[in-house]
Amino acid sequence: MGFFLEVLIGGLLAGVLYSLVALGFVLIFKASGVFNFAQGAMVLTAGLALVRALDVFEQWHWPFGLALLSAFVFAAVIMAIIAWMVERLVLRKLVNQEDIILFMATIGITFFLEGLAQTLFGADVYPLNVGLPKDPIFLLESLFDGGILVNELDIWAAVAAGLLVAGLALFFQRTRIGRALRAVADDHAAAQSVGIPLNQIWFIVWLVAGLVALVAGAVWGSKLGVQFSLSLLALKALPVLILGGFTSVPGAIIGGLIIGAGEKLAEVFLGPSMGGGIEIWFAYVVALLFLLFRPQGLFGERIIERV
Amino acid sequence: MLYREAGQFKASYQADQAIFPVAQDRLVMLALLIVAFLVVPFVTSEYVYRAVLIPTVILSLAAIGLNVLMGYCGQVSLGSGAFMGVGAYAAYNLGVHLPFLNPFVCILLSGFVAAAVGLVFGIPSLRIKGFYLAVATLAAQFFGDWAFLRIKWITNYTPSGSVNAPPLQILGWDLSSPTANYLVSLIFTVVLALGVKNIVRGHIGRQWMAIRDMDIAAEIIGVRPMYAKLTAFAVSSFLIGVAGALWAFVYLGSWEPAAFDINRSFQLMFMVIIGGLGSILGSVLGAIFIIVIPIFLNQALPPLGALVGWRISTATVSHFEAMIFGALIVFFLVVEPHGLARLWSIAKEKLRLWPFPH
Numbered sequence: 001m002g003f004f005l006e007v008l009i010g011g012l013l014a015g016v017l018y019s020l021v022a023l024g025f026v027l028i029f030k031a032s033g034v035f036n037f038a039q040g041a042m043v044l045t046a047g048l049a050l051v052r053a054l055d056v057f058e059q060w061h062w063p064f065g066l067a068l069l070s071a072f073v074f075a076a077v078i079m080a081i082i083a084w085m086v087e088r089l090v091l092r093k094l095v096n097q098e099d100i101i102l103f104m105a106t107i108g109i110t111f112f113l114e115g116l117a118q119t120l121f122g123a124d125v126y127p128l129n130v131g132l133p134k135d136p137i138f139l140l141e142s143l144f145d146g147g148i149l150v151n152e153l154d155i156w157a158a159v160a161a162g163l164l165v166a167g168l169a170l171f172f173q174r175t176r177i178g179r180a181l182r183a184v185a186d187d188h189a190a191a192q193s194v195g196i197p198l199n200q201i202w203f204i205v206w207l208v209a210g211l212v213a214l215v216a217g218a219v220w221g222s223k224l225g226v227q228f229s230l231s232l233l234a235l236k237a238l239p240v241l242i243l244g245g246f247t248s249v250p251g252a253i254i255g256g257l258i259i260g261a262g263e264k265l266a267e268v269f270l271g272p273s274m275g276g277g278i279e280i281w282f283a284y285v286v287a288l289l290f291l292l293f294r295p296q297g298l299f300g301e302r303i304i305e306r307v
Numbered sequence: 308m309l310y311r312e313a314g315q316f317k318a319s320y321q322a323d324q325a326i327f328p329v330a331q332d333r334l335v336m337l338a339l340l341i342v343a344f345l346v347v348p349f350v351t352s353e354y355v356y357r358a359v360l361i362p363t364v365i366l367s368l369a370a371i372g373l374n375v376l377m378g379y380c381g382q383v384s385l386g387s388g389a390f391m392g393v394g395a396y397a398a399y400n401l402g403v404h405l406p407f408l409n410p411f412v413c414i415l416l417s418g419f420v421a422a423a424v425g426l427v428f429g430i431p432s433l434r435i436k437g438f439y440l441a442v443a444t445l446a447a448q449f450f451g452d453w454a455f456l457r458i459k460w461i462t463n464y465t466p467s468g469s470v471n472a473p474p475l476q477i478l479g480w481d482l483s484s485p486t487a488n489y490l491v492s493l494i495f496t497v498v499l500a501l502g503v504k505n506i507v508r509g510h511i512g513r514q515w516m517a518i519r520d521m522d523i524a525a526e527i528i529g530v531r532p533m534y535a536k537l538t539a540f541a542v543s544s545f546l547i548g549v550a551g552a553l554w555a556f557v558y559l560g561s562w563e564p565a566a567f568d569i570n571r572s573f574q575l576m577f578m579v580i581i582g583g584l585g586s587i588l589g590s591v592l593g594a595i596f597i598i599v600i601p602i603f604l605n606q607a608l609p610p611l612g613a614l615v616g617w618r619i620s621t622a623t624v625s626h627f628e629a630m631i632f633g634a635l636i637v638f639f640l641v642v643e644p645h646g647l648a649r650l651w652s653i654a655k656e657k658l659r660l661w662p663f664p665h
Contacts, residue, residue, distance in 0.1 A: 035438045093641040099437065100383060101644045104580045104636065107573065111633030115626040123622060235569070238442045246438070281453050284446035291435055291443060 006149055007268050008261055013154035015260020016161045017223070020216040021237040022244065022252040023164070024209040029246045030185040031205040032091070033099065037106040040234025041113035042210055045082065047217030047226040048121040049075040051128045068130060072214070079210030082113070087203045114231055123228065128221035157219040164215055165253060168208075172249075177204060185247070239287035259283045310658040326504055343493060348486045356485035361492055363598045365553045368496040370578040370590035371503055372546030377576075378585035379507055380539035381519030382432050386444035387575045389451025390544045391551025392567030394421040396461050398552035402473045403463050410473050411491075414552040421548020422541040429540030433533055436522075448569050455564035469563045472556040488557045495553055499546060504587050506542065515539050516585075547575075581639055583646025592647040600635065604628045 021039060028036040053074040057067035090105050172178040183191040184201045192198055220230055240259050244251025267279045310331050317323040327333040351360065373387045397420035401413040408416075428447040432440050455461055462470050475482040475491070482491060506512050514535040517525035526532055555562050574597060582593020608624050643649055 090637055090641070094644070097640075097644050100377075100584075101580070101640055103438070103441075104576070105640050107577075108633045108636030108640065111629045111636070113633070115628070115630030115633065119623060119626045119630065123626065235445070238445060242439065242442050278453065281446060281449035284442075284449050288431060288443050288446045291431060291439060 004265075007264050009150055010154075011261035011264030012257050013150070013158055013260070014264065015240075015257040016154075016158045016253075017216070017220060017256075018233075018236050018240050018260055019244075019253045019256025020157075020161050020164070020212065020219060021233045022240040022256055023168070023249065024212045024216070025234075025237060025241055026244075026247065026249055026252045027168075027209045027212065028205055031181050032184070032202055033102075033188075034091070034106065035099065035103045035246075036209065037103065037234060038109040038113060039209065039213060039237065040231045041110040041117070042079070042082070042213035043217045043220065043233055044226075044228065044231040045113050045117040045217075046075050046079055046210065046214035047128070047221040047230055048117045048126070049078045050214065050218055051126040051221060051226045052121045054128070054130075055126070072218075075214050075217075076211060079214055080207050083203055083206035083210050086206050087199060091202055092199060110231070110234075114228070118228070125225045125227040126221075127225045128218070130218055130222050153223060157223070160215060160219055161253070164212065165249060168212075168249060171208075177201075181205060236283070239283040242287035243290055259286065262286055310655060310661075312659070324508075326508070340497070344490070348490065353485050356489050358602055359598060360489050361485070361558050363594050364489065364492040364496050365550055365558055366575070366578065366598065367591045367594040368492075368499060368553070369547050369550035369575050370582065370594050371496075371500055371587055372543045372550060373575045374579045374582075374584065374586070374590045375503060375507070375515075375546065376539050376543035377579055378583075378589075379512060379519060380515040380536060380543075381436075382429075382536060382539065383437065383441040384444045384543070385441050385569070385572050385576065386428060386447035386451070387547050388567045388569055388571030389448045390421050390425055390547040391554060391571060392451050392455055392564065393424045393544075394418060394548030394551030395555035395562065395567065396455060396470075397421065397548065398556060399470050399472065400461070400463065406473075409477060410475050410556055411477065413473075414495075414549060414556060417552040418545040418549040421551065422545040425540045425544025425548075426537055429537050429544075432536050432540065445569075448572055452564060452568055455567065469561055471561040472559070475556065492553055492557055495549065499549065500587055500591075503542075503546065507587075511535070511538055511542075519585075577636060581636065581646055583648030586646070586648035588651065589646050589648030592651070596647065600632060601628055604631055 021043060024039040024042065025036055028034055028039075050071050053071035054067060057070055058064070060067075062070070086109060090109065091102075094102055094105055172182060180191070180196045180201055181204070183194070183196055184198065188198065191201075216233070217226065217230060220233065224230075237256075240252060240255040242255075243258055244253070244255025263279050263283050266282045270278065310329075312329045312331075315328075315330055317328065322328070327336060347360070369387065369391060372390075373384065376382050376384050394414075394417045398410075398413040398417035401408060401416055402410060405413075424447075428444060431443040435443060456468060462468055475487075482488070507515070514525070514530045515538075517528070517530050518532060518535045518539075522532055525535070551567065555566070559566060578593035578597045579590060580593070581596055582591070583589025605624065605628060608627055639646075
């Protein structure tokens with residue numbers, strides 16, 4: 001029982017990290033209907049910018065707090081530049097094209113960002129320390145023999161994800177820009193006709209997605225080190241999206257939790273009998289089965305193109 | 308001036324419905340085939356064969372297969388790499404367990420295995436479409452990756468997981484030279500492409516296009532969506548499977564599961580989109596473009612860097628390659644979202660009028 005709980009909690013915490021990546025997808029899909037494959041590359045870019053800037057500032061013997069803050073600001077500025085360029089050079093030119101064309105364009109952006117980030121910031125594995133504790137801690141030692149092993153970093157990651165979602169919810173519900181974003185998500189043409197500038201909105205959405213990528217990059221980076229494989233996280237986030245629905249922020253979170261927990265449990269308890277390594281496709285198969293019964297996802301909007 | 312169809316009268320329905328109704332198109336096509344079959348083998352080096360020609364020819368076939376599904380039937384698929392793998396491993400297993408079969412018979416038969424697998428993974432398309440379907444086909448990709456690596460009988464229990472193709476020969480003829488490899492792949496691709504061209508002109512192809520353009524309207528005029536979609540999946544997987552078997556037997560010789568990973572799927576999708584959705588010619592143009600550009604960048608970047616006094620390491624070259632490749636894809640999508648095939652037809656339009664303005 002103790003072992004089961006340990007795997008479950010480990011899976012749930014990993015799931016939180018998946019949802020961090022999935023969130024970026026949802027934001028952009030909601031506001032512009034673009035399926036942004038580049039989210040993984042954005043996580044990589046943000047993570048690399050952050051860790052390299054932090055290294056440089058620490059070499060200048062800045063106090064850690066200031067260095068960390070400046071590094072975050074630097075990475076945020078990079079993400080803003082990327083958002084601006086994407087809007088200016090890609091999205092604006094591809095208005096009214098088919099979805100698949102836009103999707104391909106984001107794959108092009110993925111390649112570009114991966115190349116750019118690694119050219120500018122280097123292509124090694126960079127350990128990232130943003131001051132979060134990394135010690136393993138034991139929970140419920142009185143209940144189970146040896147307790148449940150949990151990594152403190154994962155808990156902080158979960159807290160960060162929670163704060164991020166709360167912040168995004170506030171931003172979407174309570175601010176002027178948030179309302180404009182929701183209007184655009186609802187109906188592009190109608191939003192434009194009441195005077196909402198689409199181009200600005202798209203910039204803001206890509207910027208917000210970039211900041212989410214920055215948080216994801218910081219958390220994943222301090223867990224695994226900032227490295228190229230962060231870019232592949234995009235593929236991990238896709239089944240989460242299917243499960244939670246492409247347009248739902250809470251869906252991304254719940255979907256991430258389900259996928260994370262299911263994946264780890266399957267790997268540990270089913271994996272050995274099937275030769276191991278089933279983690280890579282288990283999430284997809286769960287998502288696929290799910291699609292057959294509820295194509296709009298757990299919390300997605302019901303308007304879905306059914307066949 | 309040169310490309311003028313005035314005066315070419317068609318006196319029968321047969322002539323009217325020919326694949327190339329315009330005489331100049333027929334001539335150009337014939338000339339291309341003659342060059343490809345008879346001239347190229349005498350003028351190219353082994354490097355060009357291995358680096359450019361053979362990959363282009365084989366991946367053209369795979370791209371045509373994917374185009375059947377994406378371009379003609381409108382079903383997005385990101386699992387084509389895995390279907391290529393299914394073809395490759397099916398051909399391998401046929402060769403191992405039925406050693407009396409000629410390798411080329413194995414390659415053809417493996418297409419049917421891939422078609423069967425494609426049918427299974429095509430079933431979700433009956434319920435979902437668009438990006439949801441794309442993600443569903445990703446399931447096929449990841450399941451394939453895992454199966455090739457972990458299910459041991461697929462690789463015939465080889466300890467390293469890497470398998471070898473049987474020697475290529477027909478009736479005692481040795482076909483392992485690069486020239487023979489090239490000609491064999493070219494024959495497969497040309498014959499199958501001709502077949503596909505005819506299928507998409509026929510009633511099945513029209514049903515696919517009806518489904519692509521508007522599925523509800525298609526259903527109302529009597530197209531069965533299930534039949535149309537599943538045939539598209541089967542035909543597409545057949546072609547991709549044969550291409551995968553060719554890739555493994557003719558090009559790679561010995562291979563590991565990584566040869567058919569998700570990057571292969573993306574590569575094929577790029578070919579189809581850059582080349583032009585719903586065009587056989589486009590698939591071939593796309594394949595040429597996607598294969599030649601990285602080689603070109605790889606060769607051209609270090610000298611260019613040296614020109615400005617900057618020595619570029621191989622790692623940096625590969626990053627630059629990714630950047631330029633990504634930028635080019637975006638550029639092409641912005642300039643011509645309908646692909647190279649569209650550019651070609653615009654050029655033909657212009658030629659028809661040239662040199663007069665109207």
